[in-house]
Every structure is written in structure tokens, then in C-alpha cells.
Amino acid sequence: MFNIPFLDLPPLRAALGTVTLPGSKSISNRILLMAALAEGRTEIHGLLAADDTQVMLESLRTLGVQWTRDGDTVTVDGMGGRVPQAQADLFLGNAGTAMRPLAAALALMAARYGGDYQLRGVPRMHERPIRDLVDALRGLGCQVDCLAQAGYPPLRLTGPSSLHLDTPVRVRGDVSSQFLTALLMALPLVAQRDVVVEVEGELISKPYIDITLALLGRFGVRVQRDGWQRFTIPAGSRLQSPGRIHVEGDASAASYFIALGALAALGEPLRIEGVGSDALQGDVRFADAAAAMGADIRLEPNALLVQRGRWPLRGIEWDCIAIPDAAMTLAVMALFADGPSKLTGIGSWRVKETDRIAAMATELRKLGATVDEGPDWIRVEPLREWRPASIRTYDDHRMAMCFSLAALNPLGGHGAAPVRIEDPACVAKTYPDYFETFFGLVQADAADVPVICIDGPTASGKGTLADELAQALGFWVLDSGALYRATAWAALQAGLDLNDEAAVAPLAATLPLRFAGGQVYLGEENVTEALRQEAVGLGASTVAALPAVRQALHALQLGFRRVPGLVADGRDMGTAIFPDAPLKVFLTASAAQRAQRRHKQLIFKGVSANIEGLLADLEARDLRDKTRSASPLKPAQDARLLDNSDLTIEASVDQVLAWWADQRPF
Template identity: 35%
Template sequence: MAKINSLDVFSLGAIDQLSGQFSVPGDKSISHRSIIFGSIAKGITQIKGFLRSEDCLATLKVMQDLGVDIIDDGIEIVINGVGLNGLKAPKHDLDCGNAGTAMRLLSGLLAAQKFNATLTGDESLSGRPMGRVIKPLTQMGASIDSIDFKAPLKFSYKQKLAPIHYISPIASAQVKSAILIAGLYVDGTTSVTEPNKSRDHTETMLKGFGCDVHIDGLTISVQGKPDLAGQKIEVPADISSAAFFMVLGLCHPQADFVIKNVSINPTRDGVIKILKAMGGRLTMDNIKNQAGEQVADIRVQSSELIGIDIPHELIPSAIDEFPVLFVAAALATGRTTLTGAEELRHKESDRIKVMVDGLKLLGIECSEQPDGAVIHGGQLQSGLVDGHGDHRCAMSFLLAGTLSQGQEIAVKGCHNIGTSFPEFFDLVKSLGIQVNQPIPVITIDGPSGVGKGTTCALVAEQLGWHLLDSGSIYRALALKVMKASIDTKDEALLIETAKSLQLSFTVADDGTTQIKLDGEVVNEQLRSEACGDMASKIAPIPAIRQALFIRQKAFQRHPGLVADGRDMGTVVFKSAPLKVFLTANAEERAKRRHKQLKLKGVDVKIRALLEDIEARDFRDSTRKVAPLVPAADAHVIDTSDLSIKQVLAQIMNLVEQNVKV
């Protein structure tokens, strides 16, 4: 797949059945560490199953920039290790991309070197907190300059590091690993004590490379100056990547499949324990030891999940899987409560906020807590959610779309999926799930007299997109009803009329939209007050709205659609990447309408127009079906004191920020 832009929007289709067996890519945590430890060991290290994600490749590139000879033939990584003291000063800054693991682990490595170096990252990584590794490394004697404890991190050699016993305030494998890696370069013993056990890939792999590692409960110690020797490493499948498909299978009504050779390291299997506690049918087969890591084939079967209070002791071992666990909770019966997971606010995004905000937009009742969330299971609704560049949040929302029972869930902010799971879309396709890039829609809703029609036509003209004046559809039906003298109480006849409505939109030579009903140009008739009143009366009837709903969706054609209406963003195109709601005070709208009518030679008092507008606003905003209100994610623009040119400028600015044109 071509490189994904931050404004690209994706959605996944539904699938009737999930079966068979498949694999997910290699473990990201193990891949990072295998490159680092293989580089500072002596001799050859061979790595199979390495995760060729953007994050892990960033670590590989940094080690090459530090003078290590690393060859990747696409099947196996071969590292000619230089030993503890063989790294060379880099010729330029070392770019970690989006990889927080890389930056924190490499901080421990660079803190101990006798040369200067700088670690940089992308915009997302540069906003993440690094104080948690800077502070203990500084206690060891490292010199690290930063602004507000964030990247770029500048390392300068001033003195040899000294061993410490660090009492960590959080259970973090990255903090622990940074300290232990720095401890490899000191004389004596370096140790870390955690409040809870975090993932143990670092200590497990260091043992395999020949380091003297001692574990005493929650305290891990390493002896400095070890002779690390190159190894053969086979990286197992990543449980974090497998977790997406565990939740997909458990929440799907017809699923029974096997994920092969997944790491079930006891410090990483919290997601399995949580899903089992929720009633998930997960079975481990072919359990074996692979390069010091426990692996298994995981059978996933459809289940009826129930909400639970997630045990605190399982949080460290499931910390990366919570985005997709939020989706599981949203589809479970009852309430799921998570507390004690404040760490989630310091990942690639504030994952608590991103997931809660997204689930709310999709109709799920949930709320943020300072260190977690409360989620009430329900039915997912259509909508557009933002992954905010967080790969795990984006993939979680995408798979929610497959489980939404036909509701389209579109996701933007997917551009960092490749940092951990570059084969995600390929694997999804191989399972028979359709990957879509929806035709973009810009919805512009609001009451009459706010400038919707003119503005929408100008936006569509500038973009070269199709235009839908949805109000004309309702007005056309209203005109048909009036011409045929149909009783508005005869719902069956109204519905039949709606289904057979012959309506077309064409662009006239002067650039205006020409509307034809049964072959007759009806623009002026549709704008009459009588037609508007009739449209407002029949629009709330649910069966009529459903009949015209399908007609409106058909206007979504390449290259894009600008939809003008009253419920375009709240009902018809809920997954639109940009929703705008225009408003203006009733007095200003009455003045505008009075001016229009006066130009047409119609004599009407402003007071009468004002009363009519206020009555219609009340009726439209309080109706039970599709009330006239802004979508939760709409951009509201008050046009009372703005010209059409100013409104257009604001909307085109929003287009640039939110839509890939």
C-alpha cells in the first residue's frame, strides 16, 4: 500500500465468517532489543522473524549510524557485533522516527558512550515525556540536555557512569531497560526495583547474550562489563498485533480461527487474561520455548463478552493492548471499569482520551477517569473517528468497523500504522475483509437563511466536486405532494411518492444548480414559502426519511461530494471527514430573506418572516427524528456578521486541515 497521509480515511467492511489459521508479524519489543544487543555483542547475531516496521527499522538505522555492520536480506538480519566499546560517534543526529521504545532504550546506551550524540524523533515522539529515563540516567552521571524533558535529547560525555539502585515509581519496561543497558557499562551492580513487574524481554535476552542478570522479586540487577556474545534469535509473533484479531474473533458472531506462534510471555499476557475474564474463548496450543520466550498457537472462538472491573495487577502486562480492549468493552454486555492505567496518557497519544472520544462519537456511553475509563457496552453507530496518528488506536477503530453490524466507521489518522504493523491491511484483506477508502464528503448543515446554498455551491465549484442540495429533495417531494394534492396523513402514499421521485441536478451555463422534477425545472417553485412549509411538515416522518436516505447516499461519487442540508452530518453522512454547521441569529436571517423576496417583487413584513423562522427553528430542532442540531464533531460557524466570501474562506481553511483533496 502507498504511504498513508494523515488525512487519508479508511474503513473496513463486514465479513460473514472468520476461520482458518494465520500469523501476525514478529514482536516489536523483541525486535528492538535484538538489534541493540546484537550490535554491542561480540561476533555474529542472526535474527529471523524480525519486525520490519518503521519503528524497528529506525532502531536498525541508528545502530548502523553508530558504526555497526548490519545486513538485511529480507529474510534474515545479520549483525556483525562490535562489542560494548566498539560503537562510533555518529556523523549526524540519530532519528528515532515515531519509536518511543527506540528513544528510551537508546538513551541508556548513549548515556554511557564516550562521544556526543543527539536523538531526535518525529512530531509525535518529540511531544512524549522522556524525563522518566533522563532522571535515573542523570543520577548515574549521564549528561543529557533537553527542553522540558522532551526530544531532541543531547548526550555529551563528561564522566564515567556509576551504578545505582533505582526505585522506579512506575512499572515500565522502557525505564527499566534504559537503566540496565547503561548499567552494562559501569563497574559494579546496577539494579532497578519496580512497583509491579513489567515485561521482561530485556533481562531475558541479556541472559541469552551472556550477561549476569539477577532477579529477586521485583528487583532486577545486572553486573557491569559483561562479555556479550552473538546469538541466533527467532522472533515470535507479537501478542500486541495478535490482540486486534483476538478481539475481532471474540466479538464476531461466526469466528473460529488460530493465530500461530504468538509470544505468551507471562509479562505480556495480560490481554489474554483480561479477555478470558470477560468470557472470551481463547485456547493455547503447541506451547513451547523459543529463544527464552514462551510461544503458543492461540485459538479464538466467538464469545459473549461481559464487562468487568479490570484487575490492577494485569495492567502492566497489557499496557499496549488497551486501545483494542476498549473496543471489546464497547461490545461487551454491561460495564467495564479501568483504573490505575494513567500510563496510557503518555503513549503515542493520550490513549484514554482518544479512545473515549472516538467511542462516544460512535454512540457508546463511556467516560474518562484520571487513570482510566468507564465503558458501557452497546451498539456501535456510524461515524468518523480520528486515530490521532496513534497506530494502535487507529487499528482498533478500524476493526470496530468490521464489528459494527453494517454501520460505516471511517478512521483518519492512520498514517503511523506502519510503525508497528506494516502488513495490517494486507492481513485484513487476506481474511476476506474489504479495505475501503471512502469517497470524501463535506457536509454543510444549518437552518434556512444562513447562506448554506450559496456557500455549498462555491465550495463544490472550487473543489470540482459533486453537489447535493438535500433540502431540494425534501422540497421536491413536498412540491410533488402539493401538485398531486396528496393528504399528508396518508403515509403509505407519501412513501410510494418518495420512492418514485424523479429528480435530477445539473449545472447551468451560469454555474448555478438546475433542479428538475419529472423533467421540469423547478428551482423557483422549490424556494417558495409554501413548499418550504410542506417540506418541514413531511420531513420528520421516519419512513419518508428512510426512503430519501438511500437516494441521498447515491450522490456520493468520485472525486467527492459537498452535501447541503439539515441532517447531512448527523444522519446521512455521519462518517464525513469534515462537517460544518452554519448558523446565524433569527433577525439577520429574516433580513436576508426579506431582501431576497423584495428583489423578486414580493411584499412581506420582516416581523412575519421572523416569526415564521423562529417557529420553523423550534419545530426542526425539537422533532424526534433527525432534529436540526450540529453533529458532535461539526465545526460551527456563525454567519451573522460574515460575508459569503468570509464564510467560504473559513470553510476552505477547514478543508485544507481535514480533507485530502
């Protein structure tokens, strides 16, 4: 996950590949709660691992429910209708699918067996309404207190109290369907007799009720329904574990990739695995809206294949009441259409992770779009002149994911603009690896992918600076020195003479080198430590002076220029490999300072070293690097010079980040 203040996406031009969706949030949290309340053990496969499921899992543990995790399989020991802890204080983040169902289940348990539970969340959760559920629970006889503001969490649920199950439970359905879902999942706990739930007002987000009913069915509870108005939980209903259960891929998350395919899968379709025509989730119907806009979509039972169909997309008017979450994706797709699009039935956007109508309108306008909004609709005009924009995400995962699609702007207008996503880690709510997955599918022109070059002499601190910058910006890192050290190491292993250009160059060309998690691998072998040896460093300097070796490694280095960007550290990054890089830094420090740093490093590693000897080696190496005929070490003409002799690492990083910020159009 990119846990950084912002993530810059370069302009993108195509998409290709296969994505496997994470588990559905809605299904995961329903199954977790039902499994905890049921009789028997449930093995859940493909459970979503994200903030929303984490708060549910932690709450269940606090309530005394036992579960274990093995990869994406979680095994829950069902409690048979009553959790062990009669008192608990639960934190539910911003997960509506945890707050609402747990409130109903614990309110009923407190009423029946006695108890005292508090349910709280992040500040936004305390602004998301829950009055309709509170009213319904109070109508049943539960004791529910709103601890801050009437109609909002945090809640306190206490008991015992007597329940009135002989008259229908009434619940409003026009603010959120989750209130009805919560009651349907909880009432089997007390269904000694038929329990009837009646919905008041027009029920929104109906397909989520279908998910609830289908999963209750898997747990042995067959709710009888009368349209969308009346639901009966038959007397004697009890949740019973189905044993094993599989969570299908998240259909709302599929919407970003359906849009990506519709915009940018130009030759062959993007393959989206985990949901398809067999899906339980209504959000798979987002495909109908995308198809109406012109996407070419094929549904398989458990996969979607999407490519560009009509282009530009067609502006649509669409009632989104059944697909509130995926509908946000349509608002960004609308920028690529041939005429305006209007999305209606989205009043619930106002009470979700943020006021999504206001947030969407504000951020689309930053890109240059003309947007109108009403209480429950939004109208978006297509965009031709895109502006680079820094998109605020309002701690709303869907804002971050939707606006990643705006980086495809070269396909929808003139020019090419980068897009900044603020607080990209907000995707953790439902899709922590969203951006990594997205980057694995998209393609950019190399020239559009930013590179920051950090060149300089040995022991100037390039590697540390490059790593810190890459970390701060979410960029890839290329330690080009490692390529030379790996060549020297491999040549030494093979018993070659390091000056034998004809023998060493072919070895360099076929180096199976990989950087992963701060480690360097040659084939399957982790050579990180081996490459740090002084002898290998000296050998690197020798092989780096051979023009044929440098040429062999050139193409390899260009391949590291990948979305979203690269920090390249070396000696000729700015002069020879990435001459068009938008920021080049030449990092120096006095030879005495560098010798001291190297000395400290070696002592720290337990290697004895002599500072005078190190200084002499450094000076000899500087001279060789500066005077070699192939790419001698010198600053690029447009490089910024940074002497870090008297700077801390943080100060150097801040300086380069400040230079970088000056270059950015935001």
C-alpha cells in the first residue's frame, strides 16, 4: 500500500492484462458475522483483507469469538447465537457493514441475555445516520442510546429488556439498506416465533438485500419475502454454518477495471477475475451502465472481459439507485464521453464515507470539468482540456480509486496531464493494494514517466537518499551501482578477468537481476550482502569502465522506468541513461566525510577498517570514475548540486523533495 501523503500518476495511454479481485466487502462482513453467530465452525475462503473486515474481525475477537487466519482463509468458531462477552467497547472504523449489523445483533443479545456494549468509529462514522435502525431496535424493545448526537453513533446497547416480537418491526429503507440487512441478520437470534419486518419509505440499494437473503440462505435461514415491503423470519430459524464458504470478488471494485478496459484496453480485453454472470452482488450490473456508455463487455460465470467499444464513450442518463458504490465510477467515465451524463438516484452518496456528490463535483471541476449537482443527482460534461490536478480524497477509498482513471486523460482530449491522488492510503478501507494492481495493468509513454536521477561519487549517500525519495513518492528505485556490482560478482564467481571486456559484457547482458523488498536477487539467489563487499565494489568500478558492459546494461536500466515513476541512483543516470529526466541531482560530500561514513558503516557491520586506507581507496576510485572514457562521473549540465557534507539525511531528502515540488504542475 502507498502510505504516503500523495501519489502522482503520470498520464496513461493503455491497459492490458488480468486482475484478480479482492474478496467482496459486503459478502465478507456478512459472512463473518453470520459465522460468529451460527452453530458450528465456518471456513471462509477468499475473505477480503482490508480495514472494513479487520474491524469486524477484531470486534468478534473482543466479543470472545475464536477465529484463525491462514492466508485469505479465516476459520470462525460459531457461538450458537450468543457471544461470550456481555460487555465490550468496539471500534468499527468507518465500516457501515460492521457498525449497522453489529448494532442490531448486540442490541438483541443485550436485550435477551443482559449486556452493555459500546460501538464507535472514526469521526465520519459519527456523522453517518443510524436513526432508522435505532428506531427499529427501540420499537422491538431494545435499549439503545446515542452517546453523542441523537440518530448517530457512538451507540450504547444495554439490557436485559423485554422484546416485542409479536408485532411487525418497522424500519425505514430510504436512507440506507444496511438497516434492513442488519435486522434480517440479527433477528434469527430471537426467532422463537415468526418475526416480521416491514419496510417504510422506498427501499434503496435493493441488490444488497438480495446478498443478505442469499447468504442467510447459505446459513440455513430462509426468509420469506413479500416484494420489498415485508420480510418474515420463520419461527425456529437458526443460523447454521454451511461448513465452507467462498467469498466472491468485489463487484464494486470491479467497476474501476471495467472502466479501465472501456477506456484503454485497445487491442485485447482486460480480464477481471472473481465476479461475473454468477455474481451475488448487484454491483455487477454496473456492467450494463458501462456497456450503455459503449464498453465492450463479455461476462463469464466468474470473470469479465472488457475492452474499448464505442469511442468516445456515449453520455448517458442512468438511475443508479441499485448500484450506489459503483456509480461513482460512471462520473469519471463521463469525462470521456461525447456528451453530458446525468446520474440519478444517488441521494445516499451524501451520507457515505464523505458527501460524495459534493466531493465528486469539487474534484471533477479541478480537472476542468463542468459539473452540476442536485440533492440526489450529478451531471457531468465531457472534458477536452484536462488540467493537472491534485485530487482530494476525503478519506473515501472510492474517490481515490475513481480518480486514478483520470490519469488516462491523453485518451480523452488534447495533451497529457499528471494527476495527483492525495492520501492514497485511504483505499485501505476495501482495497489496500489497489494502486499496485492498477500500475500492473496500465501503460504510459516512457517520456511521461518521471525519473529523478541521483548521481554522485561513491559513499556520497546516494543509495539512502534514493531509497528515501522513492519511499516518499511511491516510486520505483533503480540502484544502478548494483547492476555493476552484480556484474563484477558474477564475473568473479565465473573466474573471469574483470578487464576482459569480451567475456564480461555478455555476462552483463544476461544478468537475471531483480530488486524486491530492498533486496537484490540474481536468479533465485539473494546477493544483497555479497554485493556489499569492498572487493565487489572495487570490481564494479573496473567493469563499469568497459564500454561494452555499459552498453549491455543500458537497456536493462531503461526498463526500470515504470509507472508511477523512478528514482535512479548511480553515476551516469542524468548524463547517459535518462538524459530527459525532469530532475537531476548531483550529490557530493568531501572525500574526508565520505571516508568517515564508510568507516562508520563498516564498523557497524563489525568489519574492521582503517580510515586512511578507505580515504586513499575513495580518492583513487573518484579519479578512475572521473577520468574513464565511457561516461565519466560528472554532473549533468542541468543537474542541481547538493553537497551533503554537513546535512542530515532528512535535510537532503527535504531539499530534493522541495526541488521536485517546484517542478510539479500542481
